[in-house]
Amino acid sequence: MSEFKDVLLKRRSIYALGKNSELSTDEIVARLREVQQTVPTANNSQTTRLVVLTGEANTKLWNLIYDVQKEVLNEAMWNFMSPIMVGAKEAMGTVLFFEDRDAVNQMPAKGERAEAYKQNNNANSQFAIWLALAEMDLGASLQHFNIGYEQGFDKAIREMFNLPASYELIAQMPFGSVEQAAGEKEHIDPTVQVQVISE
Numbered sequence: 001m002s003e004f005k006d007v008l009l010k011r012r013s014i015y016a017l018g019k020n021s022e023l024s025t026d027e028i029v030a031r032l033r034e035v036q037q038t039v040p041t042a043n044n045s046q047t048t049r050l051v052v053l054t055g056e057a058n059t060k061l062w063n064l065i066y067d068v069q070k071e072v073l074n075e076a077m078w079n080f081m082s083p084i085m086v087g088a089k090e091a092m093g094t095v096l097f098f099e100d101r102d103a104v105n106q107m108p109a110k111g112e113r114a115e116a117y118k119q120n121n122n123a124n125s126q127f128a129i130w131l132a133l134a135e136m137d138l139g140a141s142l143q144h145f146n147i148g149y150e151q152g153f154d155k156a157i158r159e160m161f162n163l164p165a166s167y168e169l170i171a172q173m174p175f176g177s178v179e180q181a182a183g184e185k186e187h188i189d190p191t192v193q194v195q196v197i198s199e
């Protein structure tokens with residue numbers, strides 16, 4: 001099996017995360033920087049900003065998210081989601097995925113297309129970074145708590161870490177050692193997913 005396919009298969013949503021890795025934050029960040037440099041963006045606009053939180057910063061983030069979500073989620077969602085927030089505090093850290101709205105405004109595309117490109121740019125990074133973490137034998141999951149720039153839902157996170165006002169939070173990716181592997185997942189028919197037309 002190719003190394004590429006190995007890494008693709010290793011990347012799963014991992015919620016039971018720990019700190020049992022030989023890798024230092026510096027080593028992880030160096031790899032993520034290398035990978036982020038390769039990510040394609042619309043017109044090479046490079047609008048995505050990643051902020052890696054570790055240690056106390058990671059704990060502060062998840063305490064804040066926990067407090068906010070406790071107020072906004074209904075009971076069923078809270079019961080489902082709160083273990084994810086608690087688990088993320090046990091992780092080695094969290095990658096915050098932002099889009100710099102100042103950079104997005106510089107893109108040639110405007111309006112709805114700029115919005116789509118912004119999300120596409122960010123999604124390309126999310127997948128690349130998730131794979132990079134998997135390649136380092138680190139588990140991760142993708143979360144969307146406290147997002148909503150227009151409503152100011154991400155403002156407290158920006159303020160907590162002194163981030164620019166133009167940084168719009170798109171997603172969070174807690175990462176760490178894999179303390180519990182993911183289960184089986186269902187796949188739809190690959191010939192529906194990938195179709196061929198020859199004439």
Ligand SMILES: Cc1cc2nc3c(=O)[nH]c(=O)nc-3n(C[C@H](O)[C@H](O)[C@H](O)COP(=O)(O)O)c2cc1C
Nearest residue numbers: 011012013014084123141142143144145182183185
């Ligand atoms: C656009 C998008 C949004 C997602 N949002 C969440 C989320 O908010 N919380 C979560 O736990 N997983 C989230 N995921 C992860 C998916 O649920 C997960 O990738 C999918 O079920 C397949 O499982 P796997 O990651 O183990 O392969 C999201 C994935 C994508 C692509």
